[in-house]
Amino acid sequence: DAKTTQPNSMESNEEEPVHLPCNHSTISGTDYIHWYRQLPSQGPEYVIHGLTSNVNNRMASLAIAEDRKSSTLILHRATLRDAAVYYCILRAVGTASKLTFGTGTRLQVTL
Amino acid sequence: GAVVSQHPSRVICKSGTSVKIECRSLDFQATTMFWYRQFPKQSLMLMATSNEGSKATYEQGVEKDKFLINHASLTLSTLTVTSAHPEDSSFYICSASWAGNTEAFFGQGTRLTVV
Numbered sequence: 209d210a211k212t213t214q215p216n217s218m219e220s221n222e223e224e225p226v227h228l229p230c231n232h233s234t235i236s237g238t239d240y241i242h243w244y245r246q247l248p249s250q251g252p253e254y255v256i257h258g259l260t261s262n263v264n265n266r267m268a269s270l271a272i273a274e275d276r277k278s279s280t281l282i283l284h285r286a287t288l289r290d291a292a293v294y295y296c297i298l299r300a301v302g303t304a305s306k307l308t309f310g311t312g313t314r315l316q317v318t319l
Numbered sequence: 320g321a322v323v324s325q326h327p328s329r330v331i332c333k334s335g336t337s338v339k340i341e342c343r344s345l346d347f348q349a350t351t352m353f354w355y356r357q358f359p360k361q362s363l364m365l366m367a368t369s370n371e372g373s374k375a376t377y378e379q380g381v382e383k384d385k386f387l388i389n390h391a392s393l394t395l396s397t398l399t400v401t402s403a404h405p406e407d408s409s410f411y412i413c414s415a416s417w418a419g420n421t422e423a424f425f426g427q428g429t430r431l432t433v434v
Contacts, residue, residue, distance in 0.1 A: 249430070
């Protein structure tokens with residue numbers, strides 16, 4: 209599996225935008241970029257995914273570099289409920305292929 | 320999104336006993352289910368992949384005779400921790416998916432404590 213690199217932790221103030229970076233320099237052409245987050249004592253939750261173009265949904269935006277070697281998850285207005293560990297994962301195109309979790313970024317949101 | 324339900328959410332068992340954890344997909348047919356284990360302050364570690372009607376595929380270092388996985392139907396997979404020991408205490412999480420989809424759905428996790 210191609211590897212991803214994320215900062216261990218980040219902090220944000222509430223109501224401020226948050227940009228969570230992820231490097232994936234060995235990404236292959238058929239790898240989707242997925243983001244999941246895990247709140248304390250819960251299972252992970254899907255956030256967003258993309259292949260080449262930037263993506264938006266109700267939770268976040270995903271900005272993908274032109275060479276696909278990095279991406280950024282954007283939370284437009286962080287709230288206390290967004291405090292979680294955010295995982296950037298590469299997932300091969302295919303039938304229900306497995307997710308391999310890295311260490312993720314622990315996001316702290318303060319008032 | 321699709322719902323995956325895990326049961327129980329917490330269990331305490333005595334050392335040497337076996338514990339069964341259920342993972343159900345409530346509103347879709349899960350052709351593939353994944354089982355993960357997570358120790359405190361660590362990331363999720365994939366234990367095994369199970370496809371409905373066939374034997375599970377275990378990751379390297381995971382004992383298949385200790386962690387029995389059954390995926391007998393398209394909506395239910397079970398993980399049985401046999402002869403549990405304190406070092407098996409962990410947060411166990413299942414995930415379910417179906418052919419052709421790109422999103423994985425996770426259960427809420429089961430916290431196992433072996434005393």
